[in-house]
Amino acid sequence: MTAEQVQVLIRAGVPMADDMDLRIDRLDERGALARVPFQAKLVRPGGTLSGPTIMALADAAMYAVVLGSLGRVEMAVTSSLNINFLAKPKPVDLIAEARILKLSRRQAVCEVSLFSAGEEGELVAHVTGTYALPL
Amino acid sequence: MTAEQVQVLIRAGVPMADDMDLRIDRLDERGALARVPFQAKLVRPGGTLSGPTIMALADAAMYAVVLGSLGRVEMAVTSSLNINFLAKPKPVDLIAEARILKLSRRQAVCEVSLFSAGEEGELVAHVTGTYALPL
Amino acid sequence: MTAEQVQVLIRAGVPMADDMDLRIDRLDERGALARVPFQAKLVRPGGTLSGPTIMALADAAMYAVVLGSLGRVEMAVTSSLNINFLAKPKPVDLIAEARILKLSRRQAVCEVSLFSAGEEGELVAHVTGTYALPL
Amino acid sequence: MTAEQVQVLIRAGVPMADDMDLRIDRLDERGALARVPFQAKLVRPGGTLSGPTIMALADAAMYAVVLGSLGRVEMAVTSSLNINFLAKPKPVDLIAEARILKLSRRQAVCEVSLFSAGEEGELVAHVTGTYALPL
Numbered sequence: 155m156t157a158e159q160v161q162v163l164i165r166a167g168v169p170m171a172d173d174m175d176l177r178i179d180r181l182d183e184r185g186a187l188a189r190v191p192f193q194a195k196l197v198r199p200g201g202t203l204s205g206p207t208i209m210a211l212a213d214a215a216m217y218a219v220v221l222g223s224l225g226r227v228e229m230a231v232t233s234s235l236n237i238n239f240l241a242k243p244k245p246v247d248l249i250a251e252a253r254i255l256k257l258s259r260r261q262a263v264c265e266v267s268l269f270s271a272g273e274e275g276e277l278v279a280h281v282t283g284t285y286a287l288p289l
Numbered sequence: 290m291t292a293e294q295v296q297v298l299i300r301a302g303v304p305m306a307d308d309m310d311l312r313i314d315r316l317d318e319r320g321a322l323a324r325v326p327f328q329a330k331l332v333r334p335g336g337t338l339s340g341p342t343i344m345a346l347a348d349a350a351m352y353a354v355v356l357g358s359l360g361r362v363e364m365a366v367t368s369s370l371n372i373n374f375l376a377k378p379k380p381v382d383l384i385a386e387a388r389i390l391k392l393s394r395r396q397a398v399c400e401v402s403l404f405s406a407g408e409e410g411e412l413v414a415h416v417t418g419t420y421a422l423p424l
Numbered sequence: 425m426t427a428e429q430v431q432v433l434i435r436a437g438v439p440m441a442d443d444m445d446l447r448i449d450r451l452d453e454r455g456a457l458a459r460v461p462f463q464a465k466l467v468r469p470g471g472t473l474s475g476p477t478i479m480a481l482a483d484a485a486m487y488a489v490v491l492g493s494l495g496r497v498e499m500a501v502t503s504s505l506n507i508n509f510l511a512k513p514k515p516v517d518l519i520a521e522a523r524i525l526k527l528s529r530r531q532a533v534c535e536v537s538l539f540s541a542g543e544e545g546e547l548v549a550h551v552t553g554t555y556a557l558p559l
Numbered sequence: 560m561t562a563e564q565v566q567v568l569i570r571a572g573v574p575m576a577d578d579m580d581l582r583i584d585r586l587d588e589r590g591a592l593a594r595v596p597f598q599a600k601l602v603r604p605g606g607t608l609s610g611p612t613i614m615a616l617a618d619a620a621m622y623a624v625v626l627g628s629l630g631r632v633e634m635a636v637t638s639s640l641n642i643n644f645l646a647k648p649k650p651v652d653l654i655a656e657a658r659i660l661k662l663s664r665r666q667a668v669c670e671v672s673l674f675s676a677g678e679e680g681e682l683v684a685h686v687t688g689t690y691a692l693p694l
Contacts, residue, residue, distance in 0.1 A: 167334040170341060175310075199302040205348050205367045206305060210341035232340045234554070236371045236506060236641045238687060240661040240666050257684050260530060260556075263643050265685065280660050280670065281620040282687060283641060284504070286530075290556050369689070371506045371641060373533050373552060375526040390550050391510040395665060395691075398508050400550065415535065416507060417552060419639070421665075437604040440611060443578075469572035476575060476619050492646035500632045502610045506641045 155225060157181035167228065168214075175220065176214055181222040185253045189271075190217035192246050201274045203243045208268060210279040211236065215252035216264040220285045223254060223262070231270060233261065235283035243278045244270035250281075261286050292316035293354045302329040302363065303349075309342065312348055314384075316357040323350035323385045324406075336365045338378040343403060347372065348388035352401040355420045356360060358389060358397070362423060368396065370418040379405040385416075386405050425495060427451035430488045437498065441484055446475065448488050452547035455487035455523045459541075462516050473513045478538060482551040485522035486534040487518065492554045494522060494534070497558060501533065505553035512546045531556050560630060561588035565623045572633065573619075579612065581619055585666035586627040592657045593620035595677075596612035597651050608648045613673060617642065617686040621669040625690045628659060628667070632693060638666065648683045649675035655686075666691050 155163070161178040164171050174196065180187040190196065190203075190211045198204035213232055220230050252266040267282040290298070296313040299306050309331065315322040325331070325338075325346045333339035348367055355365050387401040401416040425433070429450040434441050444466065450457040460473075460481045468474035469550065483502055490500050522536040536551040560568070566583040569576050586594040588669035595601065595608075595616045607621065618637055657671040671686040677688050 168339055169330040169332065172341060173330070195304040195308070197304070199363045200366075204303055204305060205370070206341060206345035208369070209344045209348075213340050213344075228334045233373055234373050234504060235340070235344070235372070236369070236687065238366055238369045238660070238689070240668060254379075254642070255682055263645060263685070277660055280668070280687060282641065282685060284643070369639060371552065373525070375533060375555070390508070390547055398510060398514060398550070412525055415533070415552060418505065419508070438609055439600040439602070440609060443600070446563045465574040465578070467574070470636075474573055475640070476611060479614045479618075481638070483610050483614075498604045501605075502644055503694060504641070504643045505610070505614070506639070508639045509637055544620035 155221050158223050161257050162169045163221070163228070164217065169213055170210065174210065175270055177273055178218050181218055185251065186215050186218035186222055188191050188218055188250045190248045201245065205239060208239070208243065208248065209235065209237060210252045211248055212268060212279070213283070215250035215266050216283050216285060219252040219254055219264060220262050223257065224287070229288045231287045233284045233286040235281060237281045238281055239279050240277045241286070244273060247271040248278065259287070290356050295356050298363070300350065305345065306349055313353050316353055318358050319388055321350050321354035321357055321387045323353055323387070325383045327335065327381050330356055336380065338383055340374065342376065343374070343383065343414050344370065344372055346385045347384055347401045347414070348418070349401060350385035350401050351420060352417050354387040354389055354399060355397050358392060359422070364423045365420045368419045368421040370416060372414055372416045374414050375412045379408060383404040383413065394422070425491050427428065430491050432485055433498070434487065437555065438496040444480065445522060446484055451488055451492040453493050455521065456485050456492055458485035458488055458520045458522070460518045471515065473518055475509060478509070478549050479505065481518055481520045482536045482538060482549070483553070485536050486553050486555060487521035489522040489524055489534060490532050493527065494557070496518065499558045500555045503554045505551060507549055508550045509549050510547045514543060517541040518548065530555070560626050565626050568626070569619055569622060570632070576619055579615065581616070583623050586623055588628050589625055590656065591620050591623035593623055593655045593657070606650065608653055608683065610644060613644070613648065613684050614640065614642060615652065616653055616655045617671040617673060617684070618688070619690050620655035620671050621690060623665050624657040624659055624669060625667050628662060629692070634693045635690045638689045638691040640686060642684055642686045645682045649678060652676040653683065658685045664692070
């Protein structure tokens with residue numbers, strides 16, 4: 155699947171992703187680049203993007219890289235996610251770069267690096283997660 | 290802080306929580322019970338509540354239990370979160386029960402059990418997470 | 425399998441567990457109690473039991489509860505483990521209480537509470553982990 | 560501190576590391592390379608290196624990179640560790656490459672990639688972890 159096809163599929167199937175204006179900017183077999191444009195409604199106290207927004211973007215980026223690698227496995231589901239929040243996001247677009255660490259018949263283990271647009275050198279958060287694959 | 294005060298504070302500070310109609314049903318020093326009423330806009334492919342909805346509820350329940358224990362520390366921030374998704378949520382309210390495993394000067398380590406309303410015996414997800422506390 | 429059978433099986437198959445004098449004190453379908461007697465060779469700087477000792481005990485307790493529940497599935501393997509270290513262990517036996525949060529055909533998700541003998545009220549560490557099951 | 564100094568310090572303070580013949584092969588401000596030579600006593604059923612061996616090596620590699628970056632902060636302690644086991648290690652040396660994702664006054668968040676010697680392309684395990692720093 156292409157980046158555009160995955161973006162359409164996710165936004166059609168997950169209203170919250172559509173509401174967040176989720177973008178899949180790039181997708182190939184091993185990596186996905188996903189993005190959430192900054193919006194006031196996505197903040198937490200302090201005015202920065204909320205933790206759940208960051209987790210939602212990371213999860214979407216993992217889903218994208220799984221679909222990019224395996225094709226239309228819509229029923230792949232997150233089975234675990236571990237996140238470390240490392241720095242306050244800036245009030246700009248948030249970007250997630252996901253890659254597959256290991257793909258087996260049962261699951262995909264992914265890693266996601268998240269950063270503010272224009273600040274690639276400083277991680278906002280780091281995620282590892284697993285998607286269970288339909289057998 | 291009371292359950293009602295925390296609910297008001299979270300929904301005022303986090304538009305996404307307000308949009309999800311987040312409820313804090315119970316709060317005392319060691320535990321919080323939070324709830325998200327089922328809404329079609331919170332689903333993922335398959336029609337069940339999405340992973341990000343589940344993570345957002347768990348995060349809110351941890352925030353509630355921290356505020357319930359320490360008072361109005363609005364700038365407490367999630368520093369890590371680990372979730373295992375265990376079963377598909379039913380198309381009913383999702384409930385999160387959070388408790389503090391360890392409270393130190395620097396951080397609160399919390400555990401959250403999530404289940405579908407009326408199905409307390411079967412976990413939908415299990416979370417551990419840490420909140421960094423303002424010194 | 426009984427607690428004694430599992431203890432024998434683990435110590436025969438895992439020399440490090442034998443070297444740590446690992447004990448399985450109790451085992452039934454839903455829970456296991458494992459223990460490492462305090463030994464000077466298991467410490468880290470500061471004189472307390474090392475992190476790897478704590479993780480090894482937690483992993484053994486999970487393995488025990490899986491064997492206790494499913495029988496002799498020796499080739500069950502840890503697929504993930506998440507630990508939060510909460511307090512320094514005392515220079516006494518360390519105890520791990522494991523239970524299964526969710527058992528499916530593919531995996532067992534477990535939770536382990538660790539504490540110093542005689543200090544059941546204060547957690548030394550908290551673990552969640554998954555064991556992949558041979559199909 | 561140099562790789563050699565850190566190796567000496569860890570093996571003097573942690574008997575289990577000495578027993579595992581832990582090596583610190585390389586160390587600079589941002590990264591550490593640690594190694595455990597294959598030994599029969601470190602196996603689990605199936606003959607491969609045990610999970611606790613892998614976790615112990617990852618923890619030592621994180622400790623090394625923290626000492627390499629901050630100097631002799633012996634009382635830095637692991638506060639959390641998350642591991643995904645990805646492939647069976649080969650019966651050869653196991654190597655851990657650790658780097659710091661984020662260093663703050665309170666803690667260091669690290670990432671560790673583990674692989675069998677000569678098999679750099681295939682991860683055996685992936686770890687993220689945090690070390691709490693003495694204030």
